[in-house]
Amino acid sequence: MPSSYPSPANAPPPERLKIDSDPARRNERSPTRSHAYIPVTPSAHPPAIHANTPPTSTSKTGSVSVVKATAVPAPMSFEGLKKELNLGTGKCGSPTKKEGNPPCKNPNPGDIGSQIKSMTALTQASAELPRELEKLAELALCKHHIIREKKAARIKLWKKGFPIGDEKAVPLEPITDRIKSVLDCFSPNTSSYTCVGAKQDSDTPCLMRIGGKRALKGKRTIALIIEPDNYPHEDELTCLLKVLASNVICHHHKGQIPDVVAQWKHRITMIYEAYPAQEQPLKSTYSTGFLRRLKGDPAKFWDDADDKSAFRTEIEKDRPSDDLACYSLIQHKIMEPLKKSELVEGYVYAYEVEGNEGFVKIGYTTRPIEVRSAEWKVECDRAPKVLYPLGPTEKIPHANRVEGLCLAELKHRNMTVICEACPKRHIEWVKTPAAEAITVIQKWTNWILTAPYNDSKRQPSQWEVDNEITSWNLRDEEEKRTGDMLNFMDELLCQEATIVGGDSDRKPCLQETSARGRRYQKRCLQ
Template identity: 30%
Template sequence: MRPEGTSLQAQKQSLNLKTLDLDQWICGRIRAGTGFRCSLKIVKANRDQINSLVNTLSTLRKSSPQIPIQLEALAKLTHCSSHGVEGLKDVRSAVWLGLLMREDSEHSAHSVESVQEQIKEVFGPISRHCSCKTPEQCGKRIGGQKVRNIRKTIDEIIRPEVYMNDTNLGYLLQVLEANIYCPMHEEEVNQTKSIYWKMKILEIRSVHISNPVKVLENDEELVIGRLQSQVSVITLTEPHSPSDNEASISIAISTESSPGSVYVTKDPATFWPAAFESSPFQFLNKPARYRQRHSLDGPLNGREKKPGYIYILQEENNAGYLKIGYTTDSIEKRCQNWTFYCNRKFKLVYPTSSELTTQVSYAERVEAWCHHKLHYCRKTIYCNLCLGEHTEWFQTSIKEAIGVIESQSELMAAHHHLYDPESPILKAQEGTTFHEVEDIADRLAATVI
């Protein structure tokens, strides 16, 4: 695999008198037994011919049969009379040939990387939002499972055995298109994007690849075997979206046609099996954003006056970390949303099933105070599936977290008048702030912890 024009240009730049160790115009042959280079000057009459030969070599393909002939001629012109015997010339030309082949190999690897990067650019940055082009621009999230599928599909597409095989490429582009829409617009898939992507990739292929990579029969087993390890016949029951309680996925690979092609009997939308993310959290070394103390003591806004639920979630593969949040919707729906966005299996730790109907007064302000009290153990997490930062996670015990929530909830319920600018009590006690009763919360929390 070699880009047509780029390879010759790079070859011409790298093949010169210096890289051939001829820039000092000396014989340069290593003297036997001494390890020192021969310092006898190259005959001046030969220098123009040497320059001409080097220029000729820089224009030849590495597969050209002229390469060994030209290198042999170059050796004859560069060696002094003492080192001009046939055997020594053969050794010198062999060294140069090895240098050219090594540079070609390194450039080929670079060329593959270049093609892969350009193919990635065709797709643009991965988005967590629906790609449906409606007049209102949908904007709904596609979910962490689909973000994961997009990333995995692109990783497959940029492999040479895929982008060099039209069948593999065409099918995986359909898989990619099937994963860029939200559940509401999944029916919008019409292969328009797949066709456009394929056209752009074929253009990249035609410009940069003069010797197409052939996927041999023995390569087919490696390609299909690797994909089967990820997409073998599997049946799973996992949540797929907030509105779906379960999704049954059955995937199979067939290899009945041309070598190197991967054939799947299912719809491209079900190519990747549903599976929760189980990797460790990716922590960011940056402070989490939080409300300043003076804003916590300020008047309640309209949203903060609404009742809601304070909840604690735990992710089963990252024990010791808790998410503390609030919602004015049902906790079950909130948990389903987080599962959909981040494609992780969350467990509701608090409140218990018997407390799910009990709302907390001034829930948003209570949540802010809980975050303030636990700021010392707060963590910022980057999620590569919802493509966002999460700042409501804390490295603390369940017991401590529940203690803080309950104490702050009780305190807020008892002293909410301190936040209401219209409260006659607050007007009568002008200047009173929550600072004066915060020690009550500390004592309440201590009794629970």
């Protein structure tokens, strides 16, 4: 960064806006907030340096230089390393999305002891450390925290627990990663993305949800900011930071934008100066039209079109190979006593979104589907097209159980969608023709209307009470039917065909069930 790069102006902070006291607005606030927010401080004082920036010292002239880390003797003891890695309890330990981000209590899926023992002599300079940390992650992290973003964050934290070793051999963290840590507006350990502003006269975060569209705009802006061509150019960097702030700060705290931008800019400047000199273009490489748009209203830099990009998806390692392999999942779901959430009536729905035809989302809601549909649009910035039900419909009993049975039957088509607009992994998507998804929903809806569950009036155990399991069980006659899952599923298929098309559709149904029976017998003989 050029030495002439300015520090934040010596000006008084802008007056903060009062938070709207309207209860309806308060309801928009997220119940949890896990990522760092930026409290407003008087800009007459240099902003504090984020703990994640490279170790630096500031001279009297204001220049910044890298501070050498102090080497720590290696090797570490086995117990000492376990403690440093926060793996001494036999639990995953990753931060959860609950309020305060308490550590995950799921057990380690593998034996971490031998892996940790093999790492006691390693240092941050060891070439094999990244590979060994990946192995440790596979053994230590539960299925909810082994996903890419959360695993990377945990590995980054683990690495800091190892001795420095040879200081000259420790690779510098990429400058782009350092800048991302300053612009930490989108933590994966939160239930929703919220405003990074601070409440009036306090250091507590705002918690107002910013919505999927603004979250996507913010992420796209960060992608531009970390491009090496931008941070040596003061004007472009300042404008992009204003664009980011306008999308991650709510309307209550617009007055905080100048200070927030100044803090970000100051910290990015210090990071850039702390790294070795890099060749940079003398002037911006952006087009004239882009620069003109950049100089305009920051809130209008990005258009407001709904997201139509292709999904980013993952497939679970243990996903069944075909429909017959799902029978055991269906049987298990049918046999489970109903939970409290499965006692209420609701709607089971299916929808798709533009740009991802062939993907169907199956879910349930206790509220009108049009209300839930509007929420999807805000949360995920995609316009849902409802496939089922079409038109007015009545609520069905045990809607949550029906949803679970539909997803169990289509588990071999299941795709996890990693949403960029909200911090969620949507697990209810299936890659299947819409007609098939609708048929499955109708089949299990008709079955649940036969009242297959009844209240046994038995006294639940304490464990069942803690897990909200009720005394509603499958009827004895239905339990006998599910003893032969092939025959049970064939009966449901033929019943559905008769309901939809009458007896004329029963013959094709019987042909299909016969073919499926032959496949099932072949599978059993293998």
